[in-house]
Amino acid sequence: MLIERVKLSEFFAEVKKPEHIIGTTFSLSLAFFESVVLPHITRSKLRSCIIIADRVGYERALLEGPALKAAGQIYSVVAAPWKGAFHPKVWLSVSDEKIGLLVGSGNLTQAGFIENAEYFDCLIFDKDHPAPKHLFDSICSFVGGLTQLWLKESELRPVCLELFNKVETDLSSFQHVIHTEQNTDIRFLHSFSGNLIEQLPTSETCKRIYVAAPFFAGSSGGIDQLKQKHPEARFRIYPAIHAGRKIDLPIQQVASRPDVEEVASLVVESKKKDFKHLKLYGFESEDESWLFCTSANCTKAAWGSQNIEAGIIRKVDPDLLDLYFQGEKVKFPEHQLEYESEGQHAKIDLVASDNGTGIELSTSLPTALLPLKDVTLRLRVASDLWEIRLPTLFASTARDFIRWDAFKSWTEPRNFAVLLELCATDNHADKRAGACFIDNQVLLTSDPLHKSAVRCALDLIEGGVIPNLSNLSAIYSLATNILNGESLTKSRLSSAKKDSDDDDAVQKEEVRAIWPPVPVVHERHQGLSLSGNGQLQLCQKLIETLITPTHKRNSMKHTVVDTEYENGEDEESEAEKQRRTERDERLAKSMWRRAESDYKRLSRILYEIVPNQDNAQNIWPVAIMVFLTTMAVRRKAEELASASQQIPAAGTLVTDFRRLLFNKRNQGRNFVPPQGYRYRTEDFPPLCDDLQREFRIAIHEDLALVMLTIIADEKLRLYSQSDFQVMSQNRAGKVWKAQRTLSETEIQTCLDYWKEFIGDTNQGFSESEFTETLKRITPQEAQT
């Protein structure tokens, strides 16, 4: 019988749509987390994702910091404020129906999750598999213990504290998955409930203990502690060999102990060549056997109060111990493992969060060492670096605040983590350095829908990144919510299924071509003119993100596709190219289909909306947010599959959107306005006029530039220079209320929008033609 091998991704898939994920680790690679683990976590309901690492591991992980995308944005990663080793490898996943607990020996690295020989144990609870109360309580006390690390041990107040509260609150509502049976055959042990060794449920009369661990701190201290608790026990020891040449145990000394039966190398059949980083203990008594899968090495620090550790211990059949603990005689190396010393500078524990206007910074340094002087603060975002020097920091307390504009030419980070580095001299004239990620408070603490919407906007403006489809829907859902509270995501599954069914139907249905043939040059004209408070703030943030000037974000023009399949340089085979092309076409199609259906639905809402005092002020921003999003998706889809037949021309969408806001909205002859309706006929007035006339709502100038771009583009495309000049000027006049000509910056901004969202490469219009048209239609120009 072989020991089971499980992909840890299955754990994350088991708890579908988790609301909370908490992971603890000693060392970590956040690039590994973002590229290998995070994709397996469904984020549609994810309210918090927190990784807590040991200080040493955290500091090492910062090497990857400037390259990361999601740290501080999608998940929060913090160093545990603990003086000993923070060593538990626990993953807790909580959805509204299930709790999953994964505990083991592997760190959050490729080695720990995949490569090494590591053991994990896993528990899943739901209403069909309720948790014994003691297990549930252990989980709660683990989360509580994490919270207390900050509340008791330091002045640091990271954003994750707020998230821990949410987790604790949600866990407290899980009474339905608890049963009261006192079955204690499985226990979740952790150092927050006391020394690990004291919590072991094993009997004093235990006759044999199996110890498999890579670290013994170079002594038999850990074994002695086990011996103290189990005085009759004899040991079988399985130390790991490090890098093929070192060991962390005085082998001769241990082997010669009278209570040691065997010192051998553990046989792990399916991971023979891999480093045995596992920590597994077996306890055998006359009447019971236990198997303990844990993060704890066999050291005093791990068994005692110095480290924080965790593990799952199970009562097992005695035969099972033979399966897990098979030794083979090897010649152990004589070299002992050496421990590296710390760096030159004393460290500063820091946490930082972005509250929108600046950085809230706190430190755990004692006040006697404050204030810090000659402070250098650096922000690293991707390849960019900002630096300021301050005479003092933390002048009065262990907390301080630095405005973003203190960093010259700071631009809000888009799709990247922000790493803060600090160098200073403390009050005792010692050099100190520290670093941490800056947590984005809004993103980390907002609800999943809002998070998704912001992620999508960021993905849309970035070259070479494809937005997640559920994130895409989040923007439209947000817009719908703002306008009328209806959620698009509600019926997403059913409608998606319906979409695919419809597609099949289309393929089966025999459709004849129009004769003589009419080539689809601008593709089909979709019937888009159907029409769609903190949320508004988010909407504004999304618009800001989308309309960030091109030159500020190096966005790639869409005429060239950042695909990898163009022949030549690539080393890919023909088959790979084919696969990629197929995938890109599929992605483009599904992305556009999703956007199109949501856009239609919102357009329908706008077409039918009767503005009132509550929603009138939201209509312009929401409409423009939706339009920009749709155009950005269109561009993305076109980048992916330029020859795709599914993507309509930009001009078609522009004209439909302009009509939606400037034309009368006819509801059909059979429409009868309900009682109390402001409108008395089936011809609803144009939204633009209605908002102005009835509610005195003028479009904000920033948004007006988007509308001017639209009007100018339509004029350029559809009419000659002289045709419909007045009509275009009138439309422009409705949105551009400023009694002045457009400034050069405003013209450039419109040009940016045009190039970014609208200008089709095959339209053949030059930038100068566009700007000329724009100038001609603005009110001031018209008067001259």
Add this chain to the structure above:
Amino acid sequence: MKETSGPFLTDNFSMRGGGIDFLGLRYVSLRMVGENLIPELNNVTRDVGTFFLGTWLPWKFERITNQQTYTEENFQQIQERMEVALGLAMHEPHEVTKDYGTTRNRVGVTQKITLPTQLTFKNAGRTKQNSLYAPAIYGPSLRALHLVKSYSVYGEKQKHLRITTACDDSGTDVIAQTVDRALKATSSYDRFIGLPPSNFTTSDIKELAEHGLDPSVFRSEEFADAWLCFQEKLLPDNPNDPGYGRTTTTRLVLCLLRQQEGLTSKQIRNSLYTGLLPTGEPVRIIDQELVTYRDYWALFMLRQYQRHPLETFLWCFEMALKDGCRSIDAILEYWLDRSPEVTLACETFGDIIKSTAGSCWSGDFKGCAEKWSKSVGGEHDDFEYVEDVKGDAAAQHCLRMLSGWFLRATTFVHQKGFETQIEMGGSDRMSIGWFYRWLDGRKQLPLRTFLKDIFSDLIFSQHIRVALSRFDGQAQRLRFLLADEGIAPTLSTKDLAKRDIPYMPDRLDTLIELLSDIQVLQIGKEGKLYLGKRADSMSQSE
């Protein structure tokens, strides 16, 4: 995952490895080529004859069908028949066509089909993804050159159907008629374009090939009328045409060849880059428009030569990882051990620049850069590109290339008018300007620090950033990351330090080949280029 009955081991769940361009530098080059230099072609659209056949098929289909028979199924049947036959026709040179040389990009020749049989993709084991009209092959170029109008037509109920249509201008008409006339002379023509399914034999294919189904046939002068029409599409006169860059590049090539015949395409690139012919003489261009486009080419090559040493440093990084280094410091030491010459003579990157500049050094970097640009051409011993640099001296070569690049770039970054190209890609993709400033700010740093910054910022961080940004949920692009013991290769990286140093083809060879097909250029032995018989059909105002 069911709850397990005890501790379990872990299994691999990382995605397969894949991707190219691990530092994210290629995009800017691609954009430069696509926007200004050689738009709308790609590196596989290498045969005029294939363009002709791709035009003829939809043109013909519209003429052999009526309202009832103009269907997706019929189009697909005829398209597959033509494409499978095309693949067969290009398999080997035929007696009649061998005089014209072989077709350069033999689309579909890997198909497997035994004749006689019906010519379908299914029978040939092919899919539509390697069709002539596929996005990665001739599809976009056929449309961009106004030979194909659309890949779909309107059907009833506002549906659209996947039927390709040819453009309806006279040039397209002439090209399609030319092909049609040629193929009509074959005995299987009627079956070839017929709607009923039909079996084809080897001799049918041979005959079709000799009459034009082998695209090389259209290199024959008897098709000169069609060449002219193709040339008008390939090289548009209108500066507002998105494809106008092809015209200016062609004019630049002709301009250089008029000054020195027998240049290779590589020499042409370097002449455009340095402004110096292989003889060392300056390139003479009078036409202001061509001067601008020469600058575009120079900036593009500047980007190519920026990328080369950086990709080589990536190879260095991987090589050190492969040999067991697990930290940036260890990688640095590894290369200082392998290339001890790096720190022997020079202490800073600035020293390396001075050393590379040699007699061009005049006391200041700007003055030195001007001299460098005036005297160091592509054939010069000190030229800033060394082709194959893998090996012990890799780091040393890279530093020398960077120093030459820095001097060359100095002349561009201080000129006005190139801001768009210079800053294209921003910091994310290490634009020319960003990289220049990065080097400039580190000129005086000790060489060890300088190299460490390269490995840390430009290789490690940049690669991880690019790989994470381009992560698509399908393939793992990360080649290395932090592990328990330091930096380690990812499990999905099977070719650590085994890849060739990437170099993005720029379509110039494709354009040259198309121009040679229509005799504007002539390709001689060893790729040497000469003015073709029809070179004068292009404007000589240079």
